[in-house]
Amino acid sequence: MIQISNLKKTFKLSKKQMIANGDKVNFKTAVNNISFQVNDNEIFGLLGPNGAGKTTTLRCLATLIEPTEGSINVNGFEGSSQGESVRRELAFLTNELKLDTHFTPEYTTRFFGRLHDMPENLIDERMKILFDYFGVTSFRHTKISDLSTGMKQKLSIVVSLIHDPNVIIFDEPTNGLDIITARAVTDYLQLLKDKGKTVIISTHMMHVAERLCDRIAIIMDGEIKAIGTIDEIYSLTGQDNLDDAFFKLYDNSGGGYNV
Amino acid sequence: MFKSLMIITKKELRRVFTDKRLVITSFILPMLSIALIYSMMGYMIQRSQDDLDSHVTRVIGSGVPLAIMDMMDTDDSIEFITGNFDRNTAEQLILDETYDYYLYFDPGFEAKLTAFESGQLPLIEGAYSPKSDQSINANYKMRALLENYRQTVLAERIGDASYLRVYDLATAGIEIPAQNQGIDRGIANLVPMLVSIFIFAGAMSIGMDSIAGEKERGTIATMLLTPVDRGVIIGGKVISLSIVALISMISSFIGVLISIPFSLNFLSASGVFEMSQMSLGGTDFLMFFISMIGLVGMYVTIISVLSMIANSLKEAGAYITPAYMVIMIAGFMNMFGSGTVNPMNYYVPIYNNLINMQQVLLGDGNFGKVMISFTTSAAVTIILLGISRKLMHNEKVMFPS
Numbered sequence: 122m123i124q125i126s127n128l129k130k131t132f133k134l135s136k137k138q139m140i141a142n143g144d145k146v147n148f149k150t151a152v153n154n155i156s157f158q159v160n161d162n163e164i165f166g167l168l169g170p171n172g173a174g175k176t177t178t179l180r181c182l183a184t185l186i187e188p189t190e191g192s193i194n195v196n197g198f199e200g201s202s203q204g205e206s207v208r209r210e211l212a213f214l215t216n217e218l219k220l221d222t223h224f225t226p227e228y229t230t231r232f233f234g235r236l237h238d239m240p241e242n243l244i245d246e247r248m249k250i251l252f253d254y255f256g257v258t259s260f261r262h263t264k265i266s267d268l269s270t271g272m273k274q275k276l277s278i279v280v281s282l283i284h285d286p287n288v289i290i291f292d293e294p295t296n297g298l299d300i301i302t303a304r305a306v307t308d309y310l311q312l313l314k315d316k317g318k319t320v321i322i323s324t325h326m327m328h329v330a331e332r333l334c335d336r337i338a339i340i341m342d343g344e345i346k347a348i349g350t351i352d353e354i355y356s357l358t359g360q361d362n363l364d365d366a367f368f369k370l371y372d373n374s375g376g377g378y379n380v
Numbered sequence: 381m382f383k384s385l386m387i388i389t390k391k392e393l394r395r396v397f398t399d400k401r402l403v404i405t406s407f408i409l410p411m412l413s414i415a416l417i418y419s420m421m422g423y424m425i426q427r428s429q430d431d432l433d434s435h436v437t438r439v440i441g442s443g444v445p446l447a448i449m450d451m452m453d454t455d456d457s458i459e460f461i462t463g464n465f466d467r468n469t470a471e472q473l474i475l476d477e478t479y480d481y482y483l484y485f486d487p488g489f490e491a492k493l494t495a496f497e498s499g500q501l502p503l504i505e506g507a508y509s510p511k512s513d514q515s516i517n518a519n520y521k522m523r524a525l526l527e528n529y530r531q532t533v534l535a536e537r538i539g540d541a542s543y544l545r546v547y548d549l550a551t552a553g554i555e556i557p558a559q560n561q562g563i564d565r566g567i568a569n570l571v572p573m574l575v576s577i578f579i580f581a582g583a584m585s586i587g588m589d590s591i592a593g594e595k596e597r598g599t600i601a602t603m604l605l606t607p608v609d610r611g612v613i614i615g616g617k618v619i620s621l622s623i624v625a626l627i628s629m630i631s632s633f634i635g636v637l638i639s640i641p642f643s644l645n646f647l648s649a650s651g652v653f654e655m656s657q658m659s660l661g662g663t664d665f666l667m668f669f670i671s672m673i674g675l676v677g678m679y680v681t682i683i684s685v686l687s688m689i690a691n692s693l694k695e696a697g698a699y700i701t702p703a704y705m706v707i708m709i710a711g712f713m714n715m716f717g718s719g720t721v722n723p724m725n726y727y728v729p730i731y732n733n734l735i736n737m738q739q740v741l742l743g744d745g746n747f748g749k750v751m752i753s754f755t756t757s758a759a760v761t762i763i764l765l766g767i768s769r770k771l772m773h774n775e776k777v778m779f780p781s
Contacts, residue, residue, distance in 0.1 A: 219602065220602060224395075238383070
């Protein structure tokens with residue numbers, strides 16, 4: 122279970138950034154007073170436009186960066202003081218994280234398994250399951266530099282899941298994947314949920330969120346604008362699909378778009 | 381922690397040793413290029429010396445006394461061309477390198493010499509081209525020849541040449557005890573600088589790629605998601621880099637050894653060096669190795685800190701190049717320093733290790749001083765490691781965007 126309470130994250134701005142913003146304020150609040158809970162056996166979706174604060178929230182959750190205020194608890198471990206235990210519990214996948222292209226999928230997966238302190242036989246076992254499921258077996262000995270974007274994405278998923286984590290955080294999990302692999306990934310997330318795992322995904326693909334998520338939070342300008350089940354979001358916004366619900370909230374928050 | 385450290389170290393080493401390009405550029409190319417460059421330099425210097433040695437100096441002159449002509453005649457390396465050359469024509473011929481030297485004697489030189497009136501000494505003028513090595517060499521030859529002539533004239537004037545001798549001078553180098561003999565002074569001065577530069581150069585390219593490159597490519601962030609302390613991650617990188625730097629340094633040194641048959645004329649002060657003549661013992665090698673390890677630790681952590689601060693490989697290069705220059709300056713300072721060492725210098729990081737290496741090679745190594753320097757180096761290395769660890773935890777450094 123994940124518990125995020127009053128999460129706030131500010132970044133100090135450089136003079137260059139201040140000039141670009143045309144502002145004298147020397148910090149930017151990326152996330153402000155965010156609280157939510159994600160339960161075991163649940164898929165939770167974070168939806169929001171670019172720069173809304175989704176990635177910052179997930180980075181804080183993965184202990185990559187420290188919150189300015191608030192607390193994060195992952196399966197009983199405090200993010201601020203028990204970072205290593207938190208990281209042992211979770212898988213975090215984002216486009217920003219890359220794998221060394223010099224190695225093969227087999228070596229890379231084994232390397233990360235070892236860093237998670239897994240015994241060799243367990244690594245072999247997990248590798249077989251994940252390689253088979255995501256179709257990595259056929260290119261397990263090929264250098265990553267020679268793989269296609271989709272293959273690399275599949276491998277990233279495998280690497281993130283090698284230690285059989287209890288909490289899975291995927292930032293845009295189907296980005297760059299073909300329709301078949303994308304389906305395999307979402308099905309696997311469903312499978313993980315059924316196994317009692319806690320899953321958080323961040324996506325801008327409303328149909329993915331609608332199909333996959335038990336609950337969602339819509340985040341804009343660093344704040345949660347709506348949180349609940351899909352039906353609760355529909356009733357809150359008076360809409361009958363997530364696209365319209367999202368834009369309703371977007372308009373209410375003062376957002377607009379130019380075509 | 382140790383297990384994770386080893387896993388990361390092994391991965392980093394695997395990254396280097398399974399990459400043909402890295403192996404070639406870090407270990408083979410330095411060896412080959414150094415062997416080639418040093419051999420070529422030695423060969424060119426030798427060829428230039430051989431040219432000078434085999435060259436017959438062509439001297440022209442006016443009013444040259446017969447005795448001097450006879451002296452030139454007996455020297456196979458000098459050819460005297462008689463003729464009436466005025467000074468301007470002669471100078472032009474020397475500048476054109478048609479001839480190497482011009483000798484001019486006062487009219488009636490020999491008569492004035494015989495008459496000898498104090499204060500009215502006859503004049504000999506010589507002219508050479510400072511642009512031509514052969515002409516410069518001709519100047520040395522002619523000065524020596526004229527000095528011999530002077531001695532002959534003086535002996536005739538006094539009547540007994542032995543009057544010219546006022547004492548016998550016998551100087552000899554004091555015999556140095558075997559344990560302090562060390563190796564050739566020229567090599568002892570040069571080797572610490574080469575070792576220092578080779579270590580830094582070896583660690584530089586791979587260190588930049590291993591840290592700044594991984595940051596730029598986003599691969600280091602993936603490791604931050606594992607339950608491994610960030611200090612362990614940087615520690616693994618530092619250990620592997622140290623190993624790589626040492627191997628690269630050894631490879632470069634093999635290059636120097638390969639070049640020795642050709643390069644001794646500029647590497648060694650005496651021009652002679654044989655491994656069998658080396659009188660360094662086990663303790664000397666141990667002291668040398670400790671000094672070297674001190675340098676490796678500091679260089680690798682300096683490169684690590686600068687690579688961490690940088691957001692890209694290009695930026696890392698811009699930060700590390702000035703550090704490389706400082707390392708080179710320290711090497712040159714030690715190479716051309718005077719013999720006396722200020723005791724405080726043994727506390728100056730980098731420079732102290734270079735002094736110790738030099739002293740060890742000269743047979744004057746002191747274990748106490750080596751350990752003082754090593755302790756200083758270890759302290760600097762630990763501080764820099766601490767800074768690296770802190771930087772790994774710094775969000776602005778690790779996630780600048």
